[in-house]
Amino acid sequence: MPALPRKVILSGSDCFHLVLDKHAHKYGTGSNVMRIVFQSQEKIAAQQLSAQLNASPLVQWLCNIRLHSGGLFGRPYWEYTGGNQPIPFYEHQYGQAGELPATLLQRDLPLRQQHFIECDLVHYPDDTTAIVISWNHILLDGRGIGMLIQHLNELHEGQPARSADVLFPPPEKKANxxxxxxxxxxxxxxxxxxxxxxxxxxxxxxxxxxxxxxxxxxxxxxxxxxxxxxxxxxxxxxxxxxxxxxxxxxxxxxxxxxxxxxxxxxxxxxxxxxxxxxxxxxxxxxxxxxxxxxxxxxxxxxxxxxxxxxxxxxxxxxxxxxxxxxxxxxxxxxxxxxxxxxxxxxxxxxxxxxxxxxxxxxxxFNKTDRFMGIPVEHVTIYPxxxxxxxxxxxxxxxxxxxxxxxxxxxxxxxxxxxxxxxxxxxxxxxxxxxx
The missing domain is CATH 3.30.559.30 (Nonribosomal peptide synthetase, condensation domain)
Incomplete structure (x- = not known):
């Protein structure tokens, strides 16, 4: 397991998403939450998928951090608490194959909560399944979620976890x-x-x-x-x-x-x-x-x-x-x-x-045909x-x-x-x- 950083300073783009998060709450749109959906023709066991997700050191880090504002003129940062909270995991039975429950799509991930990423498993009557990963956009961007999926697939295939040097941002240069x-x-x-x-x-x-x-x-x-x-x-x-x-x-x-x-x-x-x-x-x-x-x-x-x-x-x-x-x-x-x-x-x-x-x-995501060993029929991003x-x-x-x-x-x-x-x-x- 790579050494997990205790502190990660938010980038300029992260902080802009803090502004968007504040804007979203002002206008009642929910926080700045993104979702990726994997539709599969297979029936998926929730316990097994949850265990696979929580085996990732990166998921462990994401589920055990808190946000610090940085003070009056300091830079905001994530603090890794070193806890053992697993990724929040929810199951749904839904009657319309290929669609998602409105309660799932409307669920917020506000910064005052204890977690900023979660997973849902939606079961349909025809035994197909949707895997939904939701995250607050302040954590990572669209390409970041693609690399997180690649990281999870690599772990499932038995490859060693990548080093913290590539999972997390490098040290910043002194401001000019x-x-x-x-x-x-x-x-x-x-x-x-x-x-x-x-x-x-x-x-x-x-x-x-x-x-x-x-x-x-x-x-x-x-x-x-x-x-x-x-x-x-x-x-x-x-x-x-x-x-x-x-x-x-x-x-x-x-x-x-x-x-x-x-x-x-x-x-x-x-x-x-x-x-x-x-x-x-x-x-x-x-x-x-x-x-x-x-x-x-x-x-x-x-x-x-x-x-x-x-x-x-x-x-x-x-x-x-x-x-x-x-x-x-x-x-x-x-x-x-x-x-x-x-x-x-x-x-x-x-x-x-x-x-x-x-x-x-x-x-x-053009070549993404499996998620942690599960065949994937469709991939969709919910902005x-x-x-x-x-x-x-x-x-x-x-x-x-x-x-x-x-x-x-x-x-x-x-x-x-x-x-x-x-x-x-x-x-x-x-x-x-x-x-």
Missing amino acids: WPAYIRNMYRVKSFIEKSSRAPIASVASGYGKEPSQFHTQLVQFSVEETARIQQQATAAGARFGPNLFYLSCCAQAVRARLDEKNIPGPFWIPIPYDGRLRGSFGPVITNTVAFLFYRLERDQLHQLPTTVAALQQQMTDQMRDKMPQRYSMLLSMMRHIPLNLYYFLVNRRGKGAFASFLYSSTGDS SPTFPPGLTFSFLKHREALNINIAYSPDIVPQADLQLLIARLRQMLLGSGSE
Whole structure:
């Protein structure tokens, strides 16, 4: 078993998720909880799965930590208590195969609790099963959960546990405050220019807190996914299909806002993983920065135009090292008390973080066919709902088939509007509604 660190300082991205967690509770969306779901055709024994999970030193660490605020100007950190609390484990009997109980999806993992990760096993009448792992996003990001799954699979196969050097973040370098401050003004200027008003949002004109949040899964076959890849190439997507997916989402949302007579360009922050490509680790902590995209109305008429605009902005920001600069800014912001941090973030966007939210796991789970020896038929990510804006698209490919999980508030996007939006999105992705 690797030596488990007694203290892990939260990264800048982790602390930003503290802000999102506070924001989620303010608007009643539940905390910033993510879920990954493995659907299996097998009947799974709960006791055996629970024992396998708790055999992991990393799971042991995750289940025996507490959060410290770090004081007035100190950095927040996780403290490992050295306890022996197992991962919370729940079983459900549910009548609709492939779906999840609403009580599971609505369960919170607030920071005042004693645990920040848990597992559910959902049994269906046809003897199929869903394994659901839920975690507070402050713990780890989308690629982190993928590496946690890889770690669990390796342990099940009898491989030795990886060292703490790759499971946990490395020691931080000493802060260069003059560089931090120069960088702060540069990033602040860029973001203010990128997000300058007016900005159209799905939450535009919605002045009260939404009363509920739902998810809607949109699935494509292997053949349809291959066709979508062809459409991405035809639209000029030179760096993989991700910006094509985003372009289709933007045009589908723009069509809905046009029907509502909501003018203005879009502003969309997109997560960017700061780890070295192809590397394993760190698992614990968020290493995500953002790329910031602004789409004017005349860039939303045709998909090739939208894709080209996004690609140019991405190239410009990568050339200017904007993700690294934004990460540096987030690291600096850790020294600000949470309430002041939240005020500064909320004030800039007047409560809105984006026109809509978007993320993609790429091929991270495409080849995942087993979880701790259990055959897996489908993998799905459930994103945390965020209001404003109240609409999040999460793309995932598994076994060469694309799926999109949409988190939304029916108060903001009524069911009839959502179905129209999904129909437009499918048409654009498949190439029958790109104009």
